[in-house]
Amino acid sequence: MAIKTDAVGKEWPGTTYQVGREKIKEYANALGLDNPVHFDVEAAKAAGFRDVAAPPMFAVVYSGPAVAPAILDPEVGMNFATMVHGGQVFEWGEPVCSGDEITTTPKCLEIYEKDGKGFYVFESVSVNQDGEQVVRAVWTNIVRGV
């Protein structure tokens, strides 16, 4: 069965996430980070941030839920039973701080078949309240037995 590629190029509406100090702290603790810029507003300001600074991989928190509607879209048609997260890219721009409002917009970049597996590649671009890009991400999901 040929893989369905109708969704290539499709874009989904953006999702906005409000960044807060306690969520940054919770995420930094889960990763074992100890730089005070993630925990203490004075330390963050002394280091040149507007407010408590998010770790780079906090991108998962604001962009992951925004990509879900793309991944779950029946037009994409992924078989979740045999799906694995195969690869991930993040490219960081402007730093993210508490108080920011980050809007993430997903798009389907590619769908292709290789060695009996389906590769579903999504891009998401996240911008802050000033329109500055904070992250571009590429999410690759692999489905066995397409």
Add this chain to the structure above:
Amino acid sequence: MAELNEGDQVPELRVMPDKYLPHRYAGASGDFNPIHIDPEFAKAVGLPSNILHGLYSMGVVARANTALADGDPRALKRLSVQFRGMGVPEQEIVVTGTVKSADGDRVTIDTVATQGENQIIRNAEAEIQL
């Protein structure tokens, strides 16, 4: 921070994800997929037990690379990874890296994360600005 040159090994990072780490990471990230937090569910779908979130393991790789700039979150400019073998709780993760190229302050590092013989992150490439 000492200067990094092509071929240099960067300091390794060792992290022990405890039994409840996947639960804390689930809360922090919002990803409550039961394969990460419910050993019985995980076994029922053919996994050895509950497994680490791939993006947690990527976070550990990000931490190892950001550490080269004293943990400054602005230093990490790009990180690309492939998820392969599954990570599990209660086994030490070892992150190692080699400088692939250094162009002034911009350094590219090839990184691998392993648990024992099992590579859980491979072909990871980090770009940092020192």
